[in-house]
Amino acid sequence: MLIADDHALVREGLRKVFELDDAIQLAGDAATACETLFELRRGRVDVVVLDLSMPGCTDVDLIERIVEAYPTLAVLVLTMYADPYIARRALDAGAIGYLTKDISIDLLIEAVHEVAAGRSYVDPTLRAALGCLQANAPQTLDQLSARERQVLLALVRGKALIDIAADLNVAPNTVSTYKSRLMEKLGQGSLSDLVRYSIRHGLAG
Structure with a gap:
């Protein structure tokens, strides 16, 4: 030891x-x-x-x-x-x-x-x-909404919020709301924590 x-x-x-x-x-x-x-x-x-x-x-x-x-x-x-x-x-x-x-x-x-x-x-x-x-923390993508899944996958791939907003045809502050919701649902305190958590648990595959 x-x-x-x-x-x-x-x-x-x-x-x-x-x-x-x-x-x-x-x-x-x-x-x-x-x-x-x-x-x-x-x-x-x-x-x-x-x-x-x-x-x-x-x-x-x-x-x-x-x-x-x-x-x-x-x-x-x-x-x-x-x-x-x-x-x-x-x-x-x-x-x-x-x-x-x-x-x-x-x-x-x-x-x-x-x-x-x-x-x-x-x-x-x-x-x-x-x-x-x-x-309170979902362990699979199936427990997230379709739009939450889209935002999560884009964040894991390193896309900026403004680019995600353009891809989804929504306002950037809407994407920010989704990001905050994902962090809360998955119990993570920052974007880097969210990305690491997602990769580690197979939530971004």
């Missing part, structure tokens, strides 16, 4: 916690995104406990890079952010687990064993809120 956090005290504290469990073998630690990727290239890691605020890379981008390069690796996010929207983004990016840093030691160790076995684990305080987000 690899510990990835930019705070030395946190890394040392986590190391002492995990050393309490003989079944957990530590492969090392990392303080930046580059160090994390370097350690993973050594091929000795099956679980990475990852802070979201790592220098050198934005939060979900690092998760996506790890999952793309090491699809069998379990990413367990351990962060200060107790926000279900942030948790949803991390899980959508490929993390298999999400915990906040106020979780108990027992639950932290339990989570490590769960993700190592390929099972997802979410902080108990966030499960209900994440369930609501999931229930």
Whole structure:
């Protein structure tokens, strides 16, 4: 297992916690995104406990890079952010687990064993809120209207709003409304998040 956090005290504290469990073998630690990727290239890691605020890379981008390069690796996010929207983004990016840093030691160790076995684990305080987000987010294009689907596909292909409006013979502010509606329905906070989410879930194929 690899510990990835930019705070030395946190890394040392986590190391002492995990050393309490003989079944957990530590492969090392990392303080930046580059160090994390370097350690993973050594091929000795099956679980990475990852802070979201790592220098050198934005939060979900690092998760996506790890999952793309090491699809069998379990990413367990351990962060200060107790926000279900942030948790949803991390899980959508490929993390298999999400915990906040106020979780108990027992639950932290339990989570490590769960993700190592390929099972997802979410902080108990966030499960209900994440369930609501999931229930409100459509997972296929069939759940979007025909016009919403057209706008989404155009956005994924990188078209500008004014060009989409011309193609659909509508006003640009109408396309903006569709974009906002899509972001709300799919639970995404920005256009780039919407595009990544759509590609990742096969909503743009």
